[in-house]
Amino acid sequence: MDNIKVERLLINYKTLEMFKRFREYGHQELSMMEELQNNIVENNSESPFYGIYYGNNLAARMSLYEVKKEYDHYFDPPQDYLTLWKLEVLPDYRGNGYGRALVDFAKSFQLPIKTNPLVNSHGFWKKMGFQKAQYDMQRDLGENPLIWMPEGVREKEISK
Structure with missing residues (x-):
């Protein structure tokens, strides 16, 4: 499958209906549904979700958020990073x-x-080059985060 195309998912009723097929369907999708019901949201609204379609079926998806360094509580020194979930x-x-x-x-x-990997997915993340983050136990929110660092960006330690 060389022609896999990742695309930003539109926030619309059709996309939210497709999300119901995913195991990790939850609060964020429900809040999007409420927003759609309470407001007129155009089909081109920015969405944090990206997906891969197989024909007309949404086969895979992820959520991707950029966190600015001023809100970074993980890296030392603080830096912009992405949260993938x-x-x-x-x-x-x-x-x-x-x-x-x-x-x-x-x-x-x-x-x-x-x-923050799902249960039994650590092998996948390890293959993708992610490593267990070193973090301050006092800041542990039960996340057990994994981190990937691009070439040339050095992580001293997660958290301070």
């Missing part, structure tokens, strides 16, 4: 490189990436 490939589409394509897309921004 809700990465999921539907069971019928696994093994086709969709998860890797989503992670590679996030890496293309050349910013450090923090993710």
